[in-house]
Amino acid sequence: MALKSLSTNVGTLKEGLNIVADAKSGEDGKSTLSNGMTEKEKMIMATCTDPNNLVYQNGEFVWRNPEYDPNVEGSKEFFNQKDFSGSLVEMDMATAEEYRLHEQQFNKAGMDFANGVDGAQEFNEDRIAQTNKNFINEDNIASIMHDDFRGVGDDNTFVKQIGTYLQDVNYEDLGLDPVQFDTNDDGIVNALDFELEKDREKLFKAITDKSHPLYNYETSREIVAEWMTSFQKKSFYGNTDPNLAPEPGESLDQFKGRGGNMGMLKNMGIVWNEDMGTFQNVSYDSDVAYQKYLDSLKN
16 A cells, blocks of 8 residues: 555656646747746745655655745645645646637727628627636636737736736726725825836736735736737727718718728718718708718717
């Protein structure tokens, strides 16, 4: 029984070490370990891949924790196989590939909408953000935030862009705890609370670092999903301006050339009459009333 237990432990140990070796090399020579690993996860992995820390006791292999402090609550003297396995955070390549295909669909969908194709639908931010949340879970959120999840380069990861992204959001919609983030004590969390670099850094860490005491999975998930949606919206509308209204006497080609979006006009009942060579809206009984409507769109 002892020999069988030892053999099982050796097999498990070997499997874990092979996983680390494969992850560090990868198919193309690049590591598949996530950049989103916390400092503690990195420390446990380093400890459990150093043979100098390996100990066999009570029928299993464990690793002596070189940072063990008996005076610190929760400090572990030894790491076991479960600790080792839990420290290995790899990039979620399967979900990344699925997501990239999903994001690519918005370019064609947006072109169809801009051209007024029958059945093409307007960009629905709330519904699409909810769909994006389905790509995110507690196991892969670190990879999505820190790795090249969208396949557009390491400089365009969530963690690299978070500062720029948050400049354009409504902080009151982020679900941040006023007790922790209302720095000016006005009762709400908004952009004014993050005018100082130290407050912005605290927020960035709370969102992107799973080991941070203020990290909240649901809050980070919501923010990351909205970040995804912002790129899909840009891809959908492209160079068109959904708020653009036709000028008096303007042709269809001229309107499109200025970035006009026929899908938005169609949703408002405005169509291009090819026979008459003009935009029309059946809701208006005269050209004067229709023109007043067009002028109101510009405002």
